[in-house]
Amino acid sequence: MTQTSVTPQPVAAAGAGASGDGPPGAVDVPAAARELLAGLLAAPWGQISPSVYETGRLVALAPWLSGHRTRMEFLLSAQHPDGSWGGPGSYALVPTLSATDALLGALVRDSAPAGSESPDGESVARDRLAASVHKGLNACRLLLSTSAGGTLPDTPAIEIIVPALIAAVNGHLDRLPDAPHAGLDARRGAARLPLPPGVDAALLAAVRAKVAGAREVPLKLLHSLEILGDVGAVRAGITGTVGASPAATAAWLAARAGERDAAAVDYLETVATTHGGPVPSVIPITMFERSWVLSGLHKAGVDVAGLDAAASGRLADELSSGLGAAGASGGTGLPPDADTTSVVLLTLAQLGRRPDVDCLWAYQADDHFCVWPGERTTSPSANAHVLETLGHHLMHRGTPAPRYTAAVKAVTHWLSQQQQPDGSWSDKWHASPYYATGRCALALHRFGGPAGAAAVDRAIGWLMSTQDSDGGWGRWGGTAEETGYALQVLLVAAAGRADTQAARGYGYLRAAYGQQPDPPLWHDKDLYLPTAVVHGGVLAALHLAQRSPAVTTAR
Numbered sequence: 001m002t003q004t005s006v007t008p009q010p011v012a013a014a015g016a017g018a019s020g021d022g023p024p025g026a027v028d029v030p031a032a033a034r035e036l037l038a039g040l041l042a043a044p045w046g047q048i049s050p051s052v053y054e055t056g057r058l059v060a061l062a063p064w065l066s067g068h069r070t071r072m073e074f075l076l077s078a079q080h081p082d083g084s085w086g087g088p089g090s091y092a093l094v095p096t097l098s099a100t101d102a103l104l105g106a107l108v109r110d111s112a113p114a115g116s117e118s119p120d121g122e123s124v125a126r127d128r129l130a131a132s133v134h135k136g137l138n139a140c141r142l143l144l145s146t147s148a149g150g151t152l153p154d155t156p157a158i159e160i161i162v163p164a165l166i167a168a169v170n171g172h173l174d175r176l177p178d179a180p181h182a183g184l185d186a187r188r189g190a191a192r193l194p195l196p197p198g199v200d201a202a203l204l205a206a207v208r209a210k211v212a213g214a215r216e217v218p219l220k221l222l223h224s225l226e227i228l229g230d231v232g233a234v235r236a237g238i239t240g241t242v243g244a245s246p247a248a249t250a251a252w253l254a255a256r257a258g259e260r261d262a263a264a265v266d267y268l269e270t271v272a273t274t275h276g277g278p279v280p281s282v283i284p285i286t287m288f289e290r291s292w293v294l295s296g297l298h299k300a301g302v303d304v305a306g307l308d309a310a311a312s313g314r315l316a317d318e319l320s321s322g323l324g325a326a327g328a329s330g331g332t333g334l335p336p337d338a339d340t341t342s343v344v345l346l347t348l349a350q351l352g353r354r355p356d357v358d359c360l361w362a363y364q365a366d367d368h369f370c371v372w373p374g375e376r377t378t379s380p381s382a383n384a385h386v387l388e389t390l391g392h393h394l395m396h397r398g399t400p401a402p403r404y405t406a407a408v409k410a411v412t413h414w415l416s417q418q419q420q421p422d423g424s425w426s427d428k429w430h431a432s433p434y435y436a437t438g439r440c441a442l443a444l445h446r447f448g449g450p451a452g453a454a455a456v457d458r459a460i461g462w463l464m465s466t467q468d469s470d471g472g473w474g475r476w477g478g479t480a481e482e483t484g485y486a487l488q489v490l491l492v493a494a495a496g497r498a499d500t501q502a503a504r505g506y507g508y509l510r511a512a513y514g515q516q517p518d519p520p521l522w523h524d525k526d527l528y529l530p531t532a533v534v535h536g537g538v539l540a541a542l543h544l545a546q547r548s549p550a551v552t553t554a555r
Contacts, residue, residue, distance in 0.1 A: 041315070045271075047530070056098035070278070091527055093162065104137075104172040149198020159203055225242055240267030300539075342385040367410050383440075431527060434474070503550070
């Protein structure tokens with residue numbers, strides 16, 4: 001099994017200043033887009049940032065896997081000065097618990113009898129490990145004291161991951177020898193972590209009891225198998241992955257009493273080697289990555305097929321082959337979902353295919369579409385994608401379709417009802433409201449008609465009022481990704497109302513292009529950066545801006 005490198009890199013300013021795509025000094029969007037398409041084919045599992053949470057789970061569950069010491073060094077180097085890991089605020093809780101547990105477990109193993117070390121050794125100094133764990137425990141206590149159940153981010157399985165990791169950390173503390181290490185109070189039973197307010201370990205116990213001995217485990221749960229315990233009925237997929245998760249795959253292998261499935265080991269070795277040791281939280285993301293990139297470029301007016309007919313044709317063929325009766329999943333090992341299904345269907349239609357969109361009806365709820373049946377929280381961005389797919393279908397098929405028309409009307413109303421009072425939307429797939437607002441506002445503008453116009457107007461007002469002084473947009477400070485989402489709305493839907501703001505946004509985006517990668521903002525078990533997806537969104541915004549006389553003239 002081979003996999004081309006998918007380590008995130010800064011977005012390359014391909015051919016800047018050498019294109020007819022815009023004014024002098026403009027980014028050569030066609031050249032950059034062609035390079036992006038080639039990258040989708042070269043790295044078929046996807047381009048995605050490494051995860052502190054997932055890497056910590058591999059350190060804990062698979063110390064035998066090659067690159068173990070590199071993963072430990074990654075965790076040590078990624079620790080913030082305050083002892084935490086991961087994103088801002090409560091987004092730090094899950095990665096901090098995972099990394100602390102992993103390094104604390106290494107101390108426990110180091111204190112165990114000979115024979116417990118990994119093949120390449122855990123030769124990280126004990127004092128260094130202990131100092132990191134000491135800081136990590138203090139950060140965990142602070143985060144747990146300020147994180148109530150209702151304020152935790154809506155990331156996958158967080159309600160069971162948090163109590164599971166707390167129990168693991170406390171178990172390691174109980175097993176440490178009595179002698180303290182570099183200030184770490186390791187006396188048995190000391191320094192135990194509490195559950196945060198509103199988080200109940202009973203839910204974890206109930207989920208584990210439900211899947212224990214089950215003849216079939218729902219695909220949705222496999223992505224967090226490392227939390228569920230011994231699930232004997234689970235089998236690895238065709239690529240060796242369990243739940244498109246290195247951690248889940250490592251946990252599945254650990255439960256097999258030393259019997260190492262060759263395909264699963266190959267999957268872990270491939271992912272770890274590709275990223276230089278650390279691993280991402282979800283991989284493969286083939287269908288998600290390709291459909292988001294291709295559809296986003298097409299909606300911005302980039303002639304995807306004209307850029308590289310062979311590459312776009314091959315990508316369309318592979319998207320078609322990944323579309324089944326239940327729709328499409330984000331990648332091998334993940335369950336089909338309405339979000340990926342709708343974007344894949346739209347992408348294929350944009351590329352001249354005629355996919356059957358009826359598979360979407362399996363996800364229809366009373367007044368909206370669910371990502372999966374029985375989901376805990378709904379997704380406005382997924383419904384925006386459904387609206388675009390159904391609207392595009394109605395527009396290009398040219399025949400009356402009452403069921404489609406009724407669904408477009410219902411989703412338009414539902415999206416308008418989900419809008420926040422300030423004009424923004426939020427979503428379970430992304431930490432930033434600029435992602436959901438961009439998706440919802442553009443879908444309503446294109447296909448919501450008069451019923452969605454007021455919501456679009458409120459969104460434009462919110463975007464105009466939240467632009468930073470440097471011209472960018474961002475939840476925690478300006479980023480190219482979030483600025484791209486905002487800029488697309490203003491350029492497509494504001495009808496000249498926001499030319500000044502758009503020109504300033506283009507100036508920010510042009511200056512940011514080709515610089516450091518954006519921070520991870522996408523929701524999985526911790527925050528991640530889907531590099532190609534974000535690059536495609538930035539290119540789409542640049543293409544729109546460079547084709548706008550009002551923006552380029554103002555510059």
